[in-house]
Amino acid sequence: MSAPAIQIENLGKRYRYGGVAALNTSLRADVTDWVKGMFHKNKHPSAVVSPHHESFHEIHERHVAADPTYFWALKDINLDIQQGEVVGIIGRNGAGKSTLLKILSRITPPTTGRVTYRGRIASLLEVGTGFHRELTGRENIFLNGSILGMTRREIARKFDEIVAFAEVEKFMDTPVKFYSSGMYVRLAFAVAAHLQPEILIVDEVLAVGDIGFQKKCIGKMESVAREGRTVLLVSHSMGTVKALCSKAILLDHGTVKASGSPDEVVAEYLKEHEADAAERVIRDEDHRNAVTKMRLKRVRLLHGAQNRFAVYWQQPIAVALEVEVLERIERVTFGAQILTMDGTPVFTVHHDDDVSQPHWTLEPGVYRLEFTLQNPLRPGLYQLEMGADQEHLMMTGFCSVRVATLEVLDHTEHGLTPVAFKTGVINGASAWKQPERLEGGK
């Protein structure tokens, strides 16, 4: 077998708790620490007693190992990824998925170990990374292309194709600040779509943009995979992983918990899954899109069972949200969706499904939003997603969030349980008539 496309050996990454906040970001704090350190050294010259002369590095390591504010986001990762494999990386929030991708795309260095890869790595992270508003479309194609790792010759060769794909021929010499948002996104995506890396990295959680863009990303991924290139995909959608990937890796607390066929690994992941807490803070990272007009800040399940994001069987799902509106939004539409854990939508509702509802226009500020969903769900785990849109224009869908993992318990508040042998996702309802004898038997 030929050498793997990506070879990961003993990879580890250590962070400090609280990330940025815990680091001394003011000069004063560091200077104080440093001066304190000097005095300590002087006062206790024999404090460090070691059998051999410790290097600076070793002293540092010893201190860090004992310091509880440090933690390993990734530890002892060993993986070989063969050329042409489409690998899905799954795991809960904080399992180390994004850290792994960050190391692979060289945004952050590892603390231990090494990665060797063959060819170019490109990542589809955000539409228009590196676009400059003052520059023209033409200039931005070259700028963006070379930031994404294309050579000038490659860009020049594909230039016409990119322009045609983006359908912005007439505006090539106009600064992109005059573009409509649709043109901007099309141009940005066109550049990314013409990348030909040997290895493509897609972080679905970070692949911001509207729903349409995400679909295009998936499309791009499929075509890259068909050409025999290697793809690494981080996804929350088990359905996507099962459908697209030839291999899956389950990360848990920074280590590889399972790897192998997507079906088995996804099953392993779902086995250990559980409902979120009844109240949950939503971070900007949970948003699928770039936070521009609106962000969801907090969600709470009203009357949740057992203080978790869980409802009793047949209990309506009542949710309260805290929503921050950042700029005035006219005719906003809110929607909610229930999906199975492997990503199949069960149903979708919108606040204006009831046409008698007036249109809502929101001024900037923080709002409380409440809604209740009928609960036809069978016991089990589901994902609740929320979104906001302007009049159902999918291109402007500016808010899409995986809000929580919901559990529907297998009993009611009074202990009644549904008939266990039923299968399916929702409770069916039906009316039957007793059989009517039409003919007598022999």
Place this chain on the structure above:
Amino acid sequence: MTITVISADRRERWLQFLKDLWDYRELFQTFLMRDIKVRYKQTVLGVLWVILQPLFMSGAFAMIFGGIVRMPTDGLPYTLFYLGALVPWTTFSSALSASALSMEANAHLISKIYFPRLVAPGAVVCTSLVDFGIGWVLLNGFALWQGHWHWMLIAITPLLLGIQILTVLGAGLVLAALHAQYRDVKHLIVFLAQLWMLATPVIYPASAVPVWARDWLFLNPMAGVVTAYRAALQNAPVDWLQMGLSLAVALSSAIFGVWFFRRRETYLVDIL
């Protein structure tokens, strides 16, 4: 197919870094073009500012230090005396602050895409060369007009420009790396640039500095640069020992800057 190694080992990282510098030369070029284009987008006014700024400053300095203080100029007309110092100095100080802030300015890229981080401040420093070029043409024209032009002014420029770039690279890289972590540095830069100007014979001639202090003065490479431009304008001999010292200091500052920046750059993204 190229093989890339991402390693926790410092030596392996250096090897990869040198390879990357070469591999990412096109991106460097792209950044350079981006910065230049953005800077001179409103072309007429953009270039005009670069000419007007040192011209007005020299005029103002000439009026105050020539008309009021009667600063000695070793025989140069006041405006030329100040223009000769302000052309290198203004490009130096603007490149210094721009390179110090370059990591923050590119933070949106640094947190998403890999490139050798050195490319960002490096491109900024090279962008300042355009400003310098315009100012330099102005200086030559002005010297010709005043009858103080000498071929030495052209002959010595590459050396002086080299010293200036190495110095700004060294100081700029250290500040850029520090600024990524400590936002205090932003305030420090303004202050530092002003102090540095006072420590450089811009307002006063080097000959006005007491002899005992002169040896220290030329540990500042910019002092050597400014003094040499003036010497060329006066048709005075260039002090090659001084030039050697300036070059040595500039070179070591650049090496230190790259080393310091490299030590910090790898963790910048965790902080930015």
